[in-house]
Amino acid sequence: EIVLLKNEADRMLNEHASMESKLKANFAELNRTAEVVRKLNKGKxxxxxxLSLGRQHGDLTGIGYTGREDIPETSTGASNVKHT
Structure with a gap:
């Protein structure tokens, strides 16, 4: 039973480390987004x-363009238009 408890504790620690890593990545992305928004508000x-944010987050253009192959364009955008 001690071995089972140790295995469960190890599994939980690994799961916690994975969640912590994901949270750190999400906070870094949020901080980057916030910085671009601050620049936008200042017109800079x-x-x-x-475009970099659009590729990360999907459509920021309002016309369905995501700039990413793995995110389909929305119904508001013309899917047959090639964006460069």
Whole structure:
């Protein structure tokens, strides 16, 4: 029974480490997004920063363009239009 408890504790520790890692990555992404939004509010964000966020988060354009192959364009965008 001690071995079973140790295995369960190890599993829980690994799961916790995985969740902690995911949370840190999410916070880093949120901080980056917040920085671009601050720049946008000051009128200092450039197109590359916006496109980078769009590729991470999906459609920021309002027309269905995501810039990502793995996120389909929304119904508001023309799916047959090639964006460059």
């Amino acid at each position: 964000a450039d197109l590359n920063e916006l």
